[in-house]
Amino acid sequence: MSNLTPYNFEVEKIINEVRSRGAKTVLVQAPDGLKPYLKDLWMKLSSVGVTVYISTDPCYGGCDLADGIGRKLGAEMLIHIGHNKFVKTKEEVPTLYIPATYSVDISGLVGKSVEFLKDRGIRKVGLVASLQHVHSLRGFVEGLKSNGLDVVVDDATGGLVLGCDVEAAKRIAGSVDAILHVGGGDFHALGVALSVDLPVYIADPYRGEVRDLEKLKRKILARRWWAVQEARNAKVFGLIVVAKTGQFYKDYALLIKKELEAKGRKAVMLVADEVNWERLSTITFVDSFIITGCPRISVDNQEIFGKPVLNGEDAKELLKVM
Numbered sequence: 001m002s003n004l005t006p007y008n009f010e011v012e013k014i015i016n017e018v019r020s021r022g023a024k025t026v027l028v029q030a031p032d033g034l035k036p037y038l039k040d041l042w043m044k045l046s047s048v049g050v051t052v053y054i055s056t057d058p059c060y061g062g063c064d065l066a067d068g069i070g071r072k073l074g075a076e077m078l079i080h081i082g083h084n085k086f087v088k089t090k091e092e093v094p095t096l097y098i099p100a101t102y103s104v105d106i107s108g109l110v111g112k113s114v115e116f117l118k119d120r121g122i123r124k125v126g127l128v129a130s131l132q133h134v135h136s137l138r139g140f141v142e143g144l145k146s147n148g149l150d151v152v153v154d155d156a157t158g159g160l161v162l163g164c165d166v167e168a169a170k171r172i173a174g175s176v177d178a179i180l181h182v183g184g185g186d187f188h189a190l191g192v193a194l195s196v197d198l199p200v201y202i203a204d205p206y207r208g209e210v211r212d213l214e215k216l217k218r219k220i221l222a223r224r225w226w227a228v229q230e231a232r233n234a235k236v237f238g239l240i241v242v243a244k245t246g247q248f249y250k251d252y253a254l255l256i257k258k259e260l261e262a263k264g265r266k267a268v269m270l271v272a273d274e275v276n277w278e279r280l281s282t283i284t285f286v287d288s289f290i291i292t293g294c295p296r297i298s299v300d301n302q303e304i305f306g307k308p309v310l311n312g313e314d315a316k317e318l319l320k321v322m
């Protein structure tokens with residue numbers, strides 16, 4: 001690992017791959033939180049004669065590939081940092097996925113987790129983690145077990161969760177008292193909390209703390225309920241097709257449009273690469289939006305949206321109660 005970053009960007013592996021492909025131009029893409037650490041990679045690639053472009057666009061997941069831009073730039077490789085392969089289709093330029101694992105001493109956090117779980121009477125805990133931290137689950141398993149807790153990690157997924165894929169938690173939910181998510185922020189753990197009927201806690205390696213997610217979960221559920229109820233009164237819906245490679249569900253959007261029209265509502269098709277309230281608010285004649293791309297855009301941002309904004313799952317609920 002480079003001594004300039006807490007993340008492992010696997011620079012040697014990247015350079016070997018670039019060399020073996022004979023790539024002279026590459027495009028590097030990373031989430032905003034990892035962009036500040038790209039200097040070392042940029043300098044090392046440049047030093048071996050490679051022209052490096054760094055995308056300044058946001059990058060939210062493996063669904064959000066800049067391969068189309070890479071093709072326009074004539075890049076022979078896309079280096080996609082921070083996510084695993086997500087898209088089922090072939091990328092427009094050969095893509096190397098670098099998970100960017102985050103390595104810190106977790107012993108203190110394991111100790112805090114033991115105390116936190118025992119204080120709440122948890123005997124059997126399921127472990128999940130985001131990509132940057134999934135490698136540290138082994139240390140958590142050992143630490144929790146040696147302190148008398150039963151621990152379950154889903155074999156098939158290795159405990160890995162994404163913002164929109166929490167199978168690793170769902171598959172073990174029936175056999176544990178609570179789920180402990182290892183990772184920073186609330187994003188991934190919230191996805192878990194919204195999908196299982198169990199207490200969900202976060203062991204946060206960045207803050208070195210363990211916390212509960214129940215309050216946030218209740219707030220988000222109340223907002224989802226409000227959005228669906230409000231949308232029942234909408235006369236005009238905006239069906240948003242998201243242009244990002246792994247979020248493109250045009251046929252699903254057209255299907256919802258048809259079903260809404262069958263119920264006497266109007267529905268306009270919209271398309272966007274970046275979905276945010278600044279952009280949506282310009283379409284003033286729409287009463288409620290349905291985003292058929294990333295399901296988390298509406299879930300995490302309803303507070304700042306000025307109108308009810310639903311995801312695909314919410315739309316199904318809406319159609320049932322219309």
Ligand code: SF4
Nearest residue numbers: 060061063163164294
């Ligand atoms: S669809 Fe949304 S939650 Fe899923 S990987 Fe993409 S950005 Fe993350």
